[in-house]
Amino acid sequence: MPTVKVGLELELEIIRIIYGGAGLARHEGCAIFVPFTIPGEKVRARITRLRPGWAQAKLLAVTRPSADRVEPPCPWFTRCGGCAYQHIAYPRQLTIKSAQVEEALRRIGKFAAPPVEPALPSPLDYGYRNRITVHIEPPDIGFRGTDPRQVVDLNRCLLAGHAVNAALTRLRAKRAWRPGPATLRANPEARGFRQVNDGAAEILAAVVVGMAGSGQVLVDAYCGSGFFAKKLRSSFTRVIGLDWDDQSIQAAGQDAEAHEDYRRGDTAELLPAALGPAATTVVLLDPPAQGLDPGVIDTLLRARPARLVYVSCDPATLARDLSRLASGYQLLRAAPVDMFPQTASIETACLLAASPN
Ligand SMILES: C[S@@+](CC[C@H](N)C(=O)[O-])C[C@H]1O[C@@H](n2cnc3c(N)ncnc32)[C@H](O)[C@@H]1O
Structure with a gap:
């Protein structure tokens, strides 16, 4: 009988970060996914969802932090569904991402030695987005949460550039909001698809x-x-x-x-x-x-x-x-x-x- 069950609290060691952002740990043959962790960390986590062979867990405490752990600057981090890595120093985010590409090419693509290069950094690691799409569910305006049933009400996004956040401030000041998605752009005249960063x-x-x-x-x-x-x-x-x-x-x-x-x-x-x-x-x-x-x-x-x-x-x-x-x-x-x-x-x-x- 597997001992992993919903509500169980476990001490876990994070092996790697899977594509999607969660840390992978193992316990009695069960893969356990713990968001907001870093490889090598020891954490205390509570099982929140159990499926055959794998489980999801909520991070309760980091008992052995990684040297790459940093203070997330956004007050909505972990509640907002937009960011997954604000707790990880930027250079480490890059090595995690190239490792994920390599892992996908090996496991799904069946390439024995995929020629994956080190990830190239963005010139800006915050304030880089030239557009965002917020969801309007009065009285809330913001992004879908880590719980996707919720919209996290926020008045700025640290990933967005100044002009985009100014557009968000203007939208929030309006009296009548139409529920649904609203895209806010640094350049509202731009038409068609445009890269975000x-x-x-x-x-x-x-x-x-x-x-x-x-x-x-x-x-x-x-x-x-x-x-x-x-x-x-x-x-x-x-x-x-x-x-x-x-x-x-x-x-x-x-x-x-x-x-x-x-x-x-x-x-x-x-x-x-x-x-x-x-x-x-x-x-x-x-x-x-x-x-x-x-x-x-x-x-x-x-x-x-x-x-x-x-x-x-x-x-x-x-x-x-x-x-x-x-x-x-x-x-x-x-x-x-x-x-x-x-x-x-x-x-x-x-x-x-x-x-x-
Ligand atoms: C990721 S965007 C890339 C756009 C462009 N390469 C760029 O860098 O700005 C994908 C584009 O594919 C288009 N698209 C999606 N499915 C398509 C299809 N089946 N046939 C033609 N265009 C498609 C979308 O309209 C969108 O412009």
């Missing part, structure tokens, strides 16, 4: 530009407003951007040069016709968190463009897709970029080269 986005773009190199045809699949395509247009004879969002495609088209072509529609449908000769085509893939449609993977394996650059915001779907591509592509680099300091999210840019047939 401008400084880290430039670092990611520099990595992507280096990986994409140059050639005849660049297909920027999931191009948004053309953030990457614009930086690469001088290196390719033709640039084709694909996105199903009308506003993004309109924004991308606004300053398009003669050799750029932005097409609205589903990538799975538009990709086959967009590809140029295999040997001189580079495909950039920046899908949402759910990753690539199987149809996109089939097209790539069939047409075998020379080089792929895959930008992902979810290591698990990235690892799944890379393993599906492994029959036709070799993974050369996986470069995590910390787009979202203090949170559990990770952005990773990967370079793949077509294997000889």
